[in-house]
Amino acid sequence: MIPSILPTYNRAPLSFVKGEGSWLTTDQGERYLDLGAGIAVNALGHANPMLVDALTAQANKVWHLSNLYQIPEQQALADALVAKTFADTAFFTNSGTESCELAVKMARKYWYEKGQPDRVKIITFSGAFHGRSSAGIAAAGSEKMVKGFGPMLPGFVHLEFGDDAAFAEAMKDPDVAAVLIEPIQGEGGIRPVPDATLKAMRAACDETGALLILDEVQCGVARTGKLFAHEWAGITPDIMMVAKGIGGGFPLGVVLATENAASGMVAGTHGSTYGGNPLGCAVGLAVLNEVSTPEFLEEVGRKSGLLRQKLEGLIASHPDVFESVRGTGLMLGLKCKVANGDVVNAGYAQHVLTVAAADNVVRLLPALNITDEDIGEAVSRLDLAAASLSSDG
Structure with a gap:
């Protein structure tokens, strides 16, 4: 049974x-x-008094409004994230998986609006983990992730992790829309991407116009000693997936993007019932204010x-x-x-x-x-x- x-x-x-x-x-x-912290989620430990206070204070005001209306707590967290990162704009989700879905949509919609609807390929790497949605498992491409769930969402180009020559060759394809990579693979076995490789990827994207998407769901939010792991390499992405630690244990995710990368995502192109709810954003702002200090x-x-x-x-x-x-x-x-x-x-x-x-x-x-x-x-x-x-x- x-x-x-x-x-x-x-x-x-x-x-x-x-x-x-x-x-x-x-x-x-x-x-x-x-030593697991809910797989890098409880960034400030269990029952942190500051986060309990932030949650309960908001719980006594309003829990859910939906994105039909202005949400002051969401605006405050978005403003703080934009001020502290490369990003010009933020969309709030409930998880890293949802952040992956939007990142893929955003990259493809960008090229559609640029008049290149066939430019849909996204380069990914072995050992990756980008969540368990249809887009996430298609991006990872491993047999363990995709077996039995076909047909897969098309358009992902899977390369071996660390094969710089294969990456350089793949970037010659004019239909490459984006590159998606974790600065440090988590599920893949704590495998950092060398700074030189991230710099080369940024340069290749700049040369071809492809968007660089970084998955910092596990390695972001101060986990590496920088607010986000890509800062060690001195680069910035066009789109970044964030979740886990940003909520300190409360379900919260966010996609951060430049104005250019997000240009295709206009009213009606994406949505979330719970994303950016007052409870999650109140806790997220408390987390961010704490972990982002020098x-x-x-x-x-x-x-x-x-x-x-x-x-x-x-x-x-x-x-x-x-x-x-x-x-x-x-x-x-x-x-x-x-x-x-x-x-x-x-x-x-x-x-x-x-x-x-x-x-x-x-x-x-x-x-x-x-x-x-x-x-x-x-x-x-x-x-x-x-x-x-x-x-x-």
Whole structure:
């Protein structure tokens, strides 16, 4: 008999009923140190008092209006995002998946309005994850994502991640409308795109007129120690997908774009019932105001250095379990020699939560305001987990 919840998830046998900071408590009263943060969503930890205040203050005013009317909280968040980024305009969604849908539509509509309706191809890369909608899985193109869901939305050109020569050749096609890439692949195994590659992509798009779409759903919102990961390369996109951390745990996403890239999206071309609702935008503005300060970003960088140093020691202590650490800021991955699922499960036994990814990597995506004490405790628990898997243990 099918369960009342559609069985599409392989869930761990854990039920959390309360959170505080970087800690979660189960219905059995056991505490777990959370290094996953809801897959980079709870950017400021669980039950953050500032976000609780922002949410409850708005909840006592108005929850939902729909986009039939002006929404002051939405306008305030849009103004703040435009002021702090490359963008001239913003459209609010409820998730990264919805942001992907609009980004694809926006790029294709741009060329349609330019009188080039056949210019619809979007270049994407192996290992990518852009959500689970029809456009998102077609963009990723992996068998795991698309099998059984055909026919696929056409127009995506799939290249191998890191194959610069193949990219240069693909950009010669006059029907390329856009390039879509994550500055750091998350689901793909914490694989950063080199700064030089992002610069070359920006230059190629400038030369051909193609739009550069960056998916910063997982790597954005201060996760890397910059407000957005592309800032490390000194480039800007034409369109950017944002979600996860921007809501601090409340469902919120946004597509940011230049005026030029968004020029085709006029009244009636896109919409969302819940996108930009007062509750989400009130929380999002509180998150953005906190994580975008120089002091906060500097602290993310410092904590990243501390965590990475301790992880290097962990790897040295367990060379039969771990191979290396990679990533940027507080978006780090442990490349494993044993099965990454075994590492995650061993972590459960030590009451520490991590997240598996492709390429046999375990992701560490803690709250951006995790304390130094909790970083030390987390690595101590990972050390015990690794010891239980070590051939010497």
